[in-house]
Amino acid sequence: MPVMGRILGLAFATLALGACASIKDHRGYLVDQALLDSVMPGVDNRVSVERTLGRPTFVSQFGRQDWYYVSTNTRQKAFTRPQPKEQLLVHIVFDEKGNVAAVERTGMEQVVKIDPDGAKTPTLGRQRTFLEDLFGNIGQVGAPGGAAGGGGPGGPNGS
Numbered sequence: 001m002p003v004m005g006r007i008l009g010l011a012f013a014t015l016a017l018g019a020c021a022s023i024k025d026h027r028g029y030l031v032d033q034a035l036l037d038s039v040m041p042g043v044d045n046r047v048s049v050e051r052t053l054g055r056p057t058f059v060s061q062f063g064r065q066d067w068y069y070v071s072t073n074t075r076q077k078a079f080t081r082p083q084p085k086e087q088l089l090v091h092i093v094f095d096e097k098g099n100v101a102a103v104e105r106t107g108m109e110q111v112v113k114i115d116p117d118g119a120k121t122p123t124l125g126r127q128r129t130f131l132e133d134l135f136g137n138i139g140q141v142g143a144p145g146g147a148a149g150g151g152g153p154g155g156p157n158g159s
Contacts, residue, residue, distance in 0.1 A: 023076045029057055029069040031088055036103075039092065044100045049092060056092070067092040084111050 035052050044052070049067065056067035069090040074082035089110055093102040128136065 021078075023082075025074045025076065025082060027072045027074065029054075029071040029088075029090075031071045036090060036105075039100060039103055041100045041102055046094060046098045049100060053090075065094060067094070084108070087111055 038052060039049055046067075050056075053069060057070040058068050060066045060068070069088075069092075071088045072084050073086040075085045076082040087108050087110070089106045091102075091104040091106070092100060093104070095101045
């Protein structure tokens with residue numbers, strides 16, 4: 001029986017260490033540095049950029065029709081959310097004729113960590129309790145001067 005206990009202990013230790021391993025993942029554009037370096041301002045246009053780099057991750061919706069290629073490497077430990085570890089954002093600016101005006105690259109300095117303030121969303125106005133929300137309109141519906149207008153003269157159109 002001591003052999004069985006050792007085997008179970010070894011199996012448990014193996015599972016526990018396996019749970020501590022991190023998961024690496026890639027999201028977005030697969031970067032080929034040689035292809036990125038081949039895009040030249042003043043030489044390339046939208047068609048040549050699409051043939052070289054492929055379709056962009058997204059296109060700006062307002063103003064100039066700039067193209068963006070986003071590549072993110074994440075790492076996730078057991079029972080946690082994925083965290084970005086590396087990021088590359090390639091911003092291709094086109095002029096009004098559709099030629100490349102600039103190629104800008106940024107990295108992790110553009111990543112913002114948003115930390116919500118607890119489980120509540122702050123709102124303007126009065127703070128009401130659950131019971132006030134539940135029973136707050138009792139006696140209000142149909143009262144004179146209320147939204148339903150039940151106590152005033154005339155019909156629903158004010159006549």
